[in-house]
Amino acid sequence: QMSKSTGNFLTLTQAVDKFSADGMRLALADAGDTVEDANFVEAMADAGILRLYTWVEWVKEMIANRDSLRSGPASTFNDRVFASEMNAGIMKTEQNYEK
Numbered sequence: 001q002m003s004k005s006t007g008n009f010l011t012l013t014q015a016v017d018k019f020s021a022d023g024m025r026l027a028l029a030d031a032g033d034t035v036e037d038a039n040f041v042e043a044m045a046d047a048g049i050l051r052l053y054t055w056v057e058w059v060k061e062m063i064a065n066r067d068s069l070r071s072g073p074a075s076t077f078n079d080r081v082f083a084s085e086m087n088a089g090i091m092k093t094e095q096n097y098e099k
Helices: 012-029 042-064 077-098
Strands: none
16 A cells, blocks of 8 residues: 555656556556555566566567568468457457447
8 A cells, every 4th residue: 555654655757757657557457446445566567567568579579570470361270260259259349339
């Protein structure tokens, strides 16, 4: 629990400067969704920043090596299952938005 008296209080500006806006979003999303008080954990913010950095680096690697990735028609069973699941998810999302 953050408190000025315990010395672990951060203003929003300080927290964004320390963890970045995206790191704060991830930590706040993980802070709790129950009826209990939210618990901001700095380790979660640090871990969020690391996950974002790792993901960005992976994307850069995939873009740099896109010529070596498989291409052509989706012909395997797994390709068809993946496409079917994606289409089912799209239809379900559209139905929920319409409701």
